[in-house]
Amino acid sequence: MTxxxxxxxxxxxxxxxxxxxxxTCVFAVIAVGGVGxxxxxxxxxxxxxxxxxxxxxxxxxxxxxxxRNLEQLRLEGQRVLTAPSPAGRQDALFLVHMLSAxxxxxxxxxxxxxxxxxxxxxxxxxxxxxxxxxxAWEALSSxxxxxxxxxxxxxxxRMSRELVRMSGEMEQAxxxxxxxxxxxxxxxxxxxxxxxxxxxxxxxxxxxVLSALDARGPEPAFPPEPMxxxxxxxxxxxxxxxxxxxxxxxxxxxERLATTDGLTGLFNRHHFMGLAADEMARAAxxxxxxTVGIADLDHFKQVNDTLGHxxxxxxxxxxxxxxxxxLRQTDRVCRYGGEEFAFVFPETxxxxxxxxxxxxxxxxxxxxxxxADGRRLAVTFSLGLADASGCGxxxxxxxxxxxxxxxxxxxxxxxxxxxxxxxx
Amino acid sequence: MAKTIFRCLSVFCLVAVVxxxxxxxxxxxxxVIHHSxxxxxxxxxxxxxxxxxxxxxxxxxxxxARCETVVLTLDRVVDALADGEVDFAAVSLLVTPERxxxxxxxxxxxxxxxxxxxxxxxxxxxxxxxxxxxxxxARYAQAHAWPIQPFDNHEAIFGALSAGRxxxxxxxxxxxxxxxxxxxxxxxxxxxxxxxxxxxxxxxALGVNPRDRALLDKLNEAIDEIKRDGRFDRINTRFIPFxxx
Numbered sequence: 077m078t079x080x081x082x083x084x085x086x087x088x089x090x091x092x093x094x095x096x097x098x099x100t101c102v103f104a105v106i107a108v109g110g111v112g113x114x115x116x117x118x119x120x121x122x123x124x125x126x127x128x129x130x131x132x133x134x135x136x137x138x139x140x141x142x143x144r145n146l147e148q149l150r151l152e153g154q155r156v157l158t159a160p161s162p163a164g165r166q167d168a169l170f171l172v173h174m175l176s177a178x179x180x181x182x183x184x185x186x187x188x189x190x191x192x193x194x195x196x197x198x199x200x201x202x203x204x205x206x207x208x209x210x211x212a213w214e215a216l217s218s219x220x221x222x223x224x225x226x227x228x229x230x231x232x233x234r235m236s237r238e239l240v241r242m243s244g245e246m247e248q249a250x251x252x253x254x255x256x257x258x259x260x261x262x263x264x265x266x267x268x269x270x271x272x273x274x275x276x277x278x279x280x281x282x283x284x285v286l287s288a289l290d291a292r293g294p295e296p297a298f299p300p301e302p303m304x305x306x307x308x309x310x311x312x313x314x315x316x317x318x319x320x321x322x323x324x325x326x327x328x329x330x331e332r333l334a335t336t337d338g339l340t341g342l343f344n345r346h347h348f349m350g351l352a353a354d355e356m357a358r359a360a361x362x363x364x365x366x367t368v369g370i371a372d373l374d375h376f377k378q379v380n381d382t383l384g385h386x387x388x389x390x391x392x393x394x395x396x397x398x399x400x401x402x403l404r405q406t407d408r409v410c411r412y413g414g415e416e417f418a419f420v421f422p423e424t425x426x427x428x429x430x431x432x433x434x435x436x437x438x439x440x441x442x443x444x445x446x447x448a449d450g451r452r453l454a455v456t457f458s459l460g461l462a463d464a465s466g467c468g469x470x471x472x473x474x475x476x477x478x479x480x481x482x483x484x485x486x487x488x489x490x491x492x493x494x495x496x497x498x499x500x
Numbered sequence: 501m502a503k504t505i506f507r508c509l510s511v512f513c514l515v516a517v518v519x520x521x522x523x524x525x526x527x528x529x530x531x532v533i534h535h536s537x538x539x540x541x542x543x544x545x546x547x548x549x550x551x552x553x554x555x556x557x558x559x560x561x562x563x564x565a566r567c568e569t570v571v572l573t574l575d576r577v578v579d580a581l582a583d584g585e586v587d588f589a590a591v592s593l594l595v596t597p598e599r600x601x602x603x604x605x606x607x608x609x610x611x612x613x614x615x616x617x618x619x620x621x622x623x624x625x626x627x628x629x630x631x632x633x634x635x636x637x638a639r640y641a642q643a644h645a646w647p648i649q650p651f652d653n654h655e656a657i658f659g660a661l662s663a664g665r666x667x668x669x670x671x672x673x674x675x676x677x678x679x680x681x682x683x684x685x686x687x688x689x690x691x692x693x694x695x696x697x698x699x700x701x702x703x704x705a706l707g708v709n710p711r712d713r714a715l716l717d718k719l720n721e722a723i724d725e726i727k728r729d730g731r732f733d734r735i736n737t738r739f740i741p742f743x744x745x
Contacts, residue, residue, distance in 0.1 A: 137728065141745050145745070178745060
């Protein structure tokens with residue numbers, strides 16, 4: 077058994093498991109990175125929502141309360157100036173003091189300053205108020221109203237700013253989400269392409285090669301694959317094919333040895349008998365003519381004795397080659413033993429076989445065996461023929477043998493047809 | 501075997517139903533004080549009302565809890581909370597380190613100041629000052645060695661002032677507003693001054709049983725919620741002529 081040549085290993089190979097693991101790791105890292113990237117924005121949105129709920133909304137409500145207190149301060153101030161009784165004026169002035177001293181009022185410098193200004197003015201004004209006092213109060217009252225307006229919308233403005241910022245962060249998060257989804261889809265597609273290109277396609281090719289694998293066909297060829305496992309299978313298929321071819325050659329050689337004669341290349345007697353039996357059976361089944369014959373080279377012993385066995389072998393080989401060139405493809409011939417040859421002529425009557433025998437004789441005359449020293453040997457043969465239609469093989473061969481003896485006895489170099497006992 | 505499983509399931513269902521019912525409506529004992537208008541007082545019909553009482557009712561509603569009131573006096577509030585006699589108190593407590601050391605306090609729900617009421621010409625420290633026992637004002641007066649005239653509640657102070665049994669009083673802002681509007685005291689011609697001492701002003705909070713931090717969290721959430729949805733402001737409008745902040 078010969079070792080098949082290894083496929084060219086010019087290309088580096090990779091283990092599929094490691095490649096897939098590496099791809100998965102890369103994907104995991106990218107996915108985690110993408111999710112982390114997205115989480116930053118989601119966290120910012122969460123923080124902004126928490127700030128809105130926990131800080132801005134309460135702050136807005138407090139602003140509105142402060143605005144309401146400013147409005148209350150204005151109303152109480154109005155009451156201080158217009159109260160019909162000193163008690164009512166005192167009551168209103170008390171509430172003015174209370175409102176001005178409110179901690180909420182003091183928190184904002186704008187309201188604190190205005191409240192103190194109002195408180196001082198109202199405390200100073202004598203009852204009843206003069207027109208000049210009322211004009212001064214109108215100015216203060218207007219400032220209180222405007223300040224209340226400003227405070228009541230400040231909360232809305234702050235909420236609006238935060239909502240704009242939050243919606244910006246959400247929009248950014250949605251873009252990142254889309255990007256991440258696209259990235260994952262792209263990676264999945266790339267993964268499938270890699271699996272298809274480097275695993276599925278080679279497996280399909282391997283399947284095709286295996287289903288068409290023939291010992292007598294050409295050696296399977298594979299393009300260089302980067303996956304080590306695929307390469308290993310392909311190399312194994314190449315080795316397997318080489319083994320198959322080798323086994324087939326051995327089988328053919330053994331078959332030839334078992335069925336042919338080593339010297340002449342003609343069928344041996346055992347194989348010939350099998351073939352002849354088949355032909356006889358076919359002829360009998362279809363009622364077709366068939367003829368058998370036995371030939372013997374004349375004076376062959378003298379050739380061996382005088383010229384040596386090599387010359388004898390050469391004569392046998394030349395005669396065998398001549399048989400191959402002259403007889404028809406359907407005719408069967410074998411080396412029957414020594415210098416004897418047996419024939420089966422399917423679809424042939426003894427008379428037609430006689431003509432074939434004579435053609436062979438003429439060819440031998442034209443192309444005699446030539447020794448190494450150039451000498452041409454005059455070789456002849458005797459042939460006995462027998463009609464084998466409807467007869468047994470052994471019986472027919474025995475009659476052909478009788479014909480051969482008859483031909484020998486009659487002086488050799490001739491053909492004798494032995495008729496059947498029934499005269500046919 | 502089937503019977504055992506059935507029994508186990510029955511017990512589990514019973515426990516679950518009882519647990520759910522218990523979780524759905526917890527019974528809370530709430531300390532309240534009487535005779536402290538406009539924060540906590542009895543109407544003519546005898547019904548308890550006031551800013552703190554109505555706030556307490558909304559908080560209980562928000563927490564899905566059934567609240568039962570326990571009447572206290574101001575000087576007993578902190579002790580009752582510390583002893584676990586009540587779960588929380590619907591009483592405005594000015595946040596001080598001493599109170600924080602003994603009980604839990606919710607986040608501030610408004611800020612208060614104090615007002616000095618007196619007959620004209622009387623300045624702090626010059627005459628006996630009427631204060632409610634246990635109040636931050638009483639503590640301040642004592643700390644400054646002012647002669648004090650202790651009372652159980654604010655209405656008692658209002659009565660003493662209108663009857664001439666007291667000459668001066670130191671009161672929290674909301675009670676001062678109620679006193680100013682009380683027709684009995686108007687005739688006395690009392691003068692009022694907002695006092696600027698930092699110890700008498702600051703955050704007002706509700707007191708909570710020191711062993712019930714979960715209730716504190718729930719109360720804080722509930723305070724935020726009733727402030728957000730406007731219930732706090734509606735109660736404010738009913739009882740006080742300006743916004744508490």
